[in-house]
Amino acid sequence: MQTLNVNLGDRSYPIYIGQRLLEQSTLLSEAIKGNTVLIVSDSNVAPLYLQQVEETLAAENRRIDSLVLPAGEKNKNLTTLNLVFDALLEKRHARDTTLVALGGGVIGDMTGYAAASYQRGVSFIQIPTTILSQVDSSVGGKTGVNHALGKNMIGAFHQPVAVLADTDTLNTLPQREIAAGLAEVIKYGLLGDIEFLEWLENNIVDLVDLQPAALAYGIERSCQNKARIVAEDEREGGKRALLNLGHTFGHAIETAQSYSGLLHGEAVSVGMVMAADMSHRLGWLSSADVQRTRSVLAAAGLPTAVPDGISAAQFAELMGHDKKVLAGKLRLVLLRQLGDAVISADFDPAALEATLQAFATA
Amino acid sequence: MQTLNVNLGDRSYPIYIGQRLLEQSTLLSEAIKGNTVLIVSDSNVAPLYLQQVEETLAAENRRIDSLVLPAGEKNKNLTTLNLVFDALLEKRHARDTTLVALGGGVIGDMTGYAAASYQRGVSFIQIPTTILSQVDSSVGGKTGVNHALGKNMIGAFHQPVAVLADTDTLNTLPQREIAAGLAEVIKYGLLGDIEFLEWLENNIVDLVDLQPAALAYGIERSCQNKARIVAEDEREGGKRALLNLGHTFGHAIETAQSYSGLLHGEAVSVGMVMAADMSHRLGWLSSADVQRTRSVLAAAGLPTAVPDGISAAQFAELMGHDKKVLAGKLRLVLLRQLGDAVISADFDPAALEATLQAFATA
Numbered sequence: 221m222q223t224l225n226v227n228l229g230d231r232s233y234p235i236y237i238g239q240r241l242l243e244q245s246t247l248l249s250e251a252i253k254g255n256t257v258l259i260v261s262d263s264n265v266a267p268l269y270l271q272q273v274e275e276t277l278a279a280e281n282r283r284i285d286s287l288v289l290p291a292g293e294k295n296k297n298l299t300t301l302n303l304v305f306d307a308l309l310e311k312r313h314a315r316d317t318t319l320v321a322l323g324g325g326v327i328g329d330m331t332g333y334a335a336a337s338y339q340r341g342v343s344f345i346q347i348p349t350t351i352l353s354q355v356d357s358s359v360g361g362k363t364g365v366n367h368a369l370g371k372n373m374i375g376a377f378h379q380p381v382a383v384l385a386d387t388d389t390l391n392t393l394p395q396r397e398i399a400a401g402l403a404e405v406i407k408y409g410l411l412g413d414i415e416f417l418e419w420l421e422n423n424i425v426d427l428v429d430l431q432p433a434a435l436a437y438g439i440e441r442s443c444q445n446k447a448r449i450v451a452e453d454e455r456e457g458g459k460r461a462l463l464n465l466g467h468t469f470g471h472a473i474e475t476a477q478s479y480s481g482l483l484h485g486e487a488v489s490v491g492m493v494m495a496a497d498m499s500h501r502l503g504w505l506s507s508a509d510v511q512r513t514r515s516v517l518a519a520a521g522l523p524t525a526v527p528d529g530i531s532a533a534q535f536a537e538l539m540g541h542d543k544k545v546l547a548g549k550l551r552l553v554l555l556r557q558l559g560d561a562v563i564s565a566d567f568d569p570a571a572l573e574a575t576l577q578a579f580a581t582a
Numbered sequence: 583m584q585t586l587n588v589n590l591g592d593r594s595y596p597i598y599i600g601q602r603l604l605e606q607s608t609l610l611s612e613a614i615k616g617n618t619v620l621i622v623s624d625s626n627v628a629p630l631y632l633q634q635v636e637e638t639l640a641a642e643n644r645r646i647d648s649l650v651l652p653a654g655e656k657n658k659n660l661t662t663l664n665l666v667f668d669a670l671l672e673k674r675h676a677r678d679t680t681l682v683a684l685g686g687g688v689i690g691d692m693t694g695y696a697a698a699s700y701q702r703g704v705s706f707i708q709i710p711t712t713i714l715s716q717v718d719s720s721v722g723g724k725t726g727v728n729h730a731l732g733k734n735m736i737g738a739f740h741q742p743v744a745v746l747a748d749t750d751t752l753n754t755l756p757q758r759e760i761a762a763g764l765a766e767v768i769k770y771g772l773l774g775d776i777e778f779l780e781w782l783e784n785n786i787v788d789l790v791d792l793q794p795a796a797l798a799y800g801i802e803r804s805c806q807n808k809a810r811i812v813a814e815d816e817r818e819g820g821k822r823a824l825l826n827l828g829h830t831f832g833h834a835i836e837t838a839q840s841y842s843g844l845l846h847g848e849a850v851s852v853g854m855v856m857a858a859d860m861s862h863r864l865g866w867l868s869s870a871d872v873q874r875t876r877s878v879l880a881a882a883g884l885p886t887a888v889p890d891g892i893s894a895a896q897f898a899e900l901m902g903h904d905k906k907v908l909a910g911k912l913r914l915v916l917l918r919q920l921g922d923a924v925i926s927a928d929f930d931p932a933a934l935e936a937t938l939q940a941f942a943t944a
Binding site for chain 1 (some may be wrong): 671724
């Protein structure tokens with residue numbers, strides 16, 4: 221097991237990465253202060269791991285409640301969030317309770333936001349069960365839900381007290397989810413770690429096959445990259461926005477499909493290709509660099525083209541609703557070179573327009 | 583105009599107290615960074631002051647949007663909150679937007695929570711238009727909404743960037759609202775400022791009559807008391823809980839009446855009498871002290887008895903859902919003496935039971 225500490229002063233917390241972590245009661249118990257726990261999971265993950273986590277958490281003088289939410293990004297909204305509040309209040313959880321998020325990014329984001337909001341803030345532990353959530357949503361304290369007009373528009377910064385990334389839980393993931401998670405892993409190489417990108421180009425097949433050693437390395441290095449950036453910029457004033465590489469384009473795709481088409485990671489994959497393409501049009505990347513970006517994503521089984529039915533105008537409209545808009549100006553994460561992302565608001569709009577035209581499918 | 587600074591490090595902010603503040607554009611403009619503003623008001627307050635505030639805020643390069651919510655505590659919920667998110671997203675407000683809460687405590691709490699949550703946090707200004715919100719909800723950064731099973735159960739700590747308490751806005755308040763606000767003013771005397779309590783006993787008629795000098799002093803001294811306590815304990819680990827004098831009993835009354843009977847301040851008035859009564863049963867207050875408590879509240883036109891139809895058992899049940907429950911144990915704010923409140927969890931339960939029996943009305 222590896223342990224990575226995210227350094228955020230009095231909100232610092234450990235990320236444990238390895239196999240069989242769900243069975244280790246010490247890791248969980250160390251992070252729990254009160255004598256009540258609410259485990260929040262979803263209808264996909266609960267049948268696989270909920271009983272195990274309940275057993276691991278069982279202790280004298282501790283009451284374990286569980287809540288199983290309907291799975292899927294489309295349920296990441298205020299209505300579903302309110303089910304968590306219902307459960308907490310019906311079962312009389314007090315301010316010293318601990319929420320445990322058992323599932324992927326949707327469960328992590330909603331449970332984290334419920335923890336941030338319940339009685340204005342209680343503790344929570346993340347047990348991410350997807351690659352995506354292990355490398356991404358479990359690090360950084362971003363929590364929230366979607367609004368019909370935009371993704372993650374409602375939320376809070378709220379740090380977990382501990383994260384358990386058990387790589388064994390990845391064995392039950394559908395292939396498509398594995399690939400979607402690898403999109404975020406590849407993102408860390410592209411945005412700031414060229415050495416890691418090269419390692420990924422050489423080891424992508426082992427990751428797709430869930431080889432434990434490759435997985436542990438890939439997840440740890442991704443978390444290190446993210447933890448470093450988050451520690452420098454906890455509330456996203458500047459550098460943290462680099463983590464949004466591919467996300468502004470990707471969110472537009474997800475919103476156009478009402479969050480029921482491409483998976484988040486798949487949309488980010490396409491978004492990163494679009495960011496690379498636009499960076500090429502700005503004269504920053506070579507066409508070989510764009511091809512490398514496309515290739516490593518494709519080798520992970522990820523889409524690199526926009527799904528049918530999205531016009532350039534629709535892209536522009538939806539990107540206007542993205543959080544990366546500052547004072548009405550669109551800020552994009554682009555690539556100066558592979559492994560070196562920058563945030564730019566004063567790019568040539570013709571490059572954006574050309575990319576949107578080139579990728580539009582309607 | 584008086585200016586009171588709430589000292590919270592980089593989240594410090596000024597409270598301006600006085601007459602004709604709504605007309606002073608400098609105070610507002612100093613607190614606004616971006617070039618969009620959303621004023622949130624309610625159906626009672628908007629017809630009186632919204633146009634004035636829109637005019638005062640008007641500036642070149644600034645877009646002013648307004649949203650009028652249905653008035654009343656019963657609308658302080660996630661559904662109404664979502665109307666604020668709808669407006670922000672439909673009108674494409676970005677992260678640098680500023681929300682302005684124009685109204686009483688309900689509008690302040692909801693707008694503050696919307697500001698805390700929108701894109702994980704934007705700025706907001708409080709323009710409280712009731713005594714209650716001028717002395718209470720505008721100081722301290724508590725924001726949130728109610729849940730069917732408990733008041734203020736969902737929320738965040740989020741400090742405003744400025745508070746404008748314009749005492750002229752109180753002239754349009756119904757008498758009952760004025761009295762309800764004075765309950766919180768009297769609370770500051772009872773819980774920690776015996777000198778202020780004595781001043782209140784001598785000046786309560788002037789406050790009820792909205793004499794400007796008395797009002798300004800009463801509001802300023804209340805804010806000072808609250809600001810001092812909040813500065814010592816921003817996130818309610820300890821001392822801040824003293825501010826809940828009368829609130830645990832009061833919330834039970836409000837919940838029993840589904841927030842449609844007594845006003846918040848009225849319920850707190852009854853709750854403070856109950857806290858005084860229980861403190862007497864514990865041997866801390868004399869019966870004369872309890873009578874003084876009752877008298878000053880009654881002189882303000884406030885109720886001092888529980889409304890019909892609430893049993894002792896219902897009280898006990900509803901108090902169990904109150905946020906002041908820690909690890910299953912009820913913590914109450916009681917009075918060691920007048921002007922000296924304490925938080926206690928190890929009181930004699932027989933004293934609580936006796937108070938509930940004495941005040942029960944079913």
